[in-house]
Amino acid sequence: MKFFAINGSPRKVFNTAQLLDKSLEGIKSVLPEAEVERIDLYDIPFNGCKSCFACKKVNGRHYGRCVYNDDFKPILNKITQSDGLILGSPVYFGDLTGNMRCFLERFMFPFLAYSTTETVDHKRMPLAFIYTMNVSDEASFDLGYHDLFDKYESVLERLFTKPEHLYVHETYQFSDYDRYVSDIFDEKERRIIHETRFPIDLESAFKIGQNIAKRAKKD
Numbered sequence: 076m077k078f079f080a081i082n083g084s085p086r087k088v089f090n091t092a093q094l095l096d097k098s099l100e101g102i103k104s105v106l107p108e109a110e111v112e113r114i115d116l117y118d119i120p121f122n123g124c125k126s127c128f129a130c131k132k133v134n135g136r137h138y139g140r141c142v143y144n145d146d147f148k149p150i151l152n153k154i155t156q157s158d159g160l161i162l163g164s165p166v167y168f169g170d171l172t173g174n175m176r177c178f179l180e181r182f183m184f185p186f187l188a189y190s191t192t193e194t195v196d197h198k199r200m201p202l203a204f205i206y207t208m209n210v211s212d213e214a215s216f217d218l219g220y221h222d223l224f225d226k227y228e229s230v231l232e233r234l235f236t237k238p239e240h241l242y243v244h245e246t247y248q249f250s251d252y253d254r255y256v257s258d259i260f261d262e263k264e265r266r267i268i269h270e271t272r273f274p275i276d277l278e279s280a281f282k283i284g285q286n287i288a289k290r291a292k293k294d
């Protein structure tokens with residue numbers, strides 16, 4: 076079995092990446108033989124959907140498939156055949172990162188039939204979504220982030236399966252706060268959160284991985 080973690084952060088060792096790696100460890104704890112791989116979206120030169128509509132052409136050769144022939148195409152093909160996926164994105168300006176959006180356009184749109192009768196036959200693997208952000212739990216509600224996450228997840232549920240999710244708040248943003256102008260943050264408070272709450276978030280990510288593996292095993 077093959078599982079992917081999709082890293083929507085440009086950073087490869089920070090919050091999102093660490094959580095995703097933990098979730099892959101969770102998968103391996105249930106399915107030691109499974110192949111797991113993290114895909115760093117910012118390593119791949121690719122764009123979102125280019126609106127060619129080849130995936131929706133009547134009797135089209137590429138109906139229900141993304142025809143966009145770029146470096147991302149073989150990777151997308153592997154992902155759509157996988158047995159489970161864990162997506163991870165920081166919040167940038169109240170939304171997912173640009174590359175995560177590009178990924179979702181390419182991943183989801185071909186499978187969305189513009190029809191009441193036609194459907195697209197494709198794999199409906201178990202999914203999870205991990206979101207990391209600067210704001211607190213309370214502020215993320217007030218700012219409407221949860222409505223936005225629900226919106227993405229409702230499309231994922233319709234096309235694949237209902238995603239489990241993890242919200243990670245008040246992340247530690249730099250390895251050394253002294254090197255950046257960041258006096259709106261209380262570094263000490265953030266460090267304490269990082270030392271006390273982030274390990275719990277990592278455990279939650281591990282469990283998310285275990286759940287994905289168990290769901291994949293059942294199918």
Ligand SMILES: Cc1cc2nc3c(=O)[nH]c(=O)nc-3n(C[C@H](O)[C@H](O)[C@H](O)COP(=O)(O)O)c2cc1C
Nearest residue numbers: 084089090091165166167168169207208209210246
């Ligand atoms: C360009 C940019 C925009 C951001 N916008 C937001 C935002 O709107 N809301 C928020 O809570 N955090 C925001 N953040 C903070 C990140 O979401 C947060 O630090 C996240 O944990 C970073 O993930 P990473 O450590 O995996 O890279 C922003 C960070 C950057 C670099």
